[in-house]
Amino acid sequence: MTSHFRFLLTTAATVSLLAAGNAIAEPRTDLILGMSTEPSGLDPTAAAPVAIGQVVWQNLFEGLVAIDKDGNIEPELAEDWVISDDGLTYTFNLRDSVTFQNGEAFNADTAKYTIDRILADDSVNPQKSLYKTITSVKATDADTLELTLSKPSADLLYWLGFPTAVMIEPTSEATNATNPIGTGPFKFSEWKKGNQVTLVENTNYWGKAPKLDKVTFRFIGDPQAQAAALTSGGIDVVPEFTAPELVSQFEKNNTFSTVIGTSGMEVVAGMNNAKKPFNDVRVRQALMMAIDRQGIVDATNAGFGTPIGSHFSPSDAGYEDLAGVLPYDPTKAKKLLAEAGYPNGFTFTMKMPNRTYAERASEIMQAYFSMIGVTMIIETSEFPAKWVQDVFKDTNYDMTIIGHAEPLDIGIYARKPYYFNYENPDFNKTMVEVANAKSEEERVAGYQQAQKILAEDVPALFIYASPKIGIWKSGLNGMWTNAPVPSNDVTDAFWKE
Incomplete structure (x- = not known):
């Protein structure tokens, strides 16, 4: 064999190895995502379960606006909008050349159809009440949508970014639950009931193309099984x-990234503010100062979660850390009780829903309250049926504990009726100011004032914001750290080897 021929063979082999190496190094373009709950359907405008939006929101369905990973409002199918000086007219300028995944055009008529459907008398939209201030919907031309309101509602834009307000194509309405049609970067491929839903890239997407071409959502309810699937590579x-x-076990394994963020769910111990002794702010403040919120987080969630001082999550834009307003101080708590006329404490009942986090937290709170002479009797309440009837509807309770998962729901303390039976004119006025805000800055400032009022007045014991614990293979980028809206937005996800 000549030296020249040997050189050619060696060079060819080297090129072949390099090519193989380059092929191996190519990043993946698929993703398998594990979820605890399988959705009941795939149309978030027609059913309430959070799991629906966790599959399709932003991935398959889009709205006029979107809520980004930091809780801010961003343009989406509406390029921009104008709000009248009196806050009663919203004019949206829609994007040109957007089509649904069945080829039909998105325009002002389809946007009008979507919102009219939310407001209809026979609407089954789970968040219909959020949009009740809309009295008129007009498509003034193909690219312009006009909404008229009965009163100002500065949160309307935020709510239009929810999964419940995504734009639908009228001819797909009847089948969206099983064969959803949206405008997003991914389109529906298949649903293997009891196992998984698969989305694939929408190659006709109007916006920036995703870096993934296939996403599979696998449903694994048991956390142990989730952990095993992560370890084995099944997800x-x-x-x-x-x-x-x-x-x-994952924090110690460098083949995984463990990313701890916050969700929009606030765990609070609501009190019946209309009943003695909870109608006395000093009693409510004493109970708040009797519990160590970080201690509860440590004991119930292995240290994961954020102690809060008001009904607001760190994942919400405008969040203020007010946990220090009424810090853990059992000595001061006993003094406040004495001032309120309860030097020897009192006895009350905690109606506890049979949820693991509530059970764990209640037992710890019971011990903390005993240290200031207060006896808490724990009564288990079946969730949801009995708890909803006794606590939420009949307000037949002293104290309860529940996670409020609806995003940006601080306004519940101004609702009449609502299970807290709370009345504070200053808080109600602040929420009106939020609704009347003429700018995002005014709106955020109003929410910050509302947080401060609740932190001092304590209509509920504000315990912690639930954590968002993300675990994924190293090399995966673009996943959300926090969850201002319950979602699994993978539109920016990509692999980097």
Whole structure:
């Protein structure tokens, strides 16, 4: 064999190896995502379960506006908008050349159809009440949508970014639950009931193309099974891992990233403010100062979660850390009780829903209250049926504990009726000011004032914002750290080897 021929063979082999190496190094373009709950359908405008939006919101369906990973409002199918000086007219300028995944055009007529459907008398939209201030919907031309309101509602834009307000194509309405049609970067491929939903890239997408061409949502209810699937490679990511006690095994494994963020769910111990002794602010403040919120987080969630001082989550734009307003101080708590006429404490009943986090927290709170002479009797209430009837509807309770998962829901303390039976004219006035805000800055400032009022007046014991525990394979980028809206937005996800 000549030296020249040997050189050619060696060179060819080297090129072949390099080519193979380059092929191996190519990043993946698929993703397998684990979720705890399988959705009941795939149309978030027609049913309430959070799991629906966690599959399709932003991935398949889009709205006039979107809520970004920091809780801010961003343009989406509306390029921009104008709000009249009196806050009663919203004019949206829609994007040109947007089509649904069945080829039909998105325009002002389809946007009008979507919102009219939310407001209809026979609407089954789970958040219909959020949009009730809209009295008129007009498509003034193909690219312009006009909404008229009965009164100002500065939060309307935020709510239009929810999964419940995504734009639908009229001819797909009847089948969206099983064969959804949207405008997003991914389109529906298949649903293997009891196992998984698969989305694939929408190659006709109007916006920036995703870096993934296939996303599979696998439904694994048991956290132990989720952990095993992560370890074995059966799934790549669990954006909301529900077993904090198992997190350490992944933190020690450099083949995984463990990313701890916050969600929009606030765990609070609501009190019946219309009943003695909870109608006395000093009693409410004393109970707040009797519990160590970080201690509860440590004991119930293996240290994952954020102690809060008001009904606001760190994932919400405008959040203020007010946990220090009424810090853990049992000595001062006993003094406040004495001032309120309860030097020897009192006895009350905690109606506790049979949810794991509520059970754990209640037992710890019971111990904390005993240290200031207060006896808490724990009564288990079946959730949701009995708890909803006794607490939420009949307000037949002293104290309860529940996670409020609806995003940006601080306004519940101004609702009449609502299970707290709370009345504070200053808070009500502040919420009106939020609704009347003429700018995003005014709106955020109003929410910050509302947080401060609740932190001092304590209509509920504000305990912690639930964590968003994300675990995924190293090399995966673009997943959300926090969850201002319950979602698994993978539109910016990509692999980097």
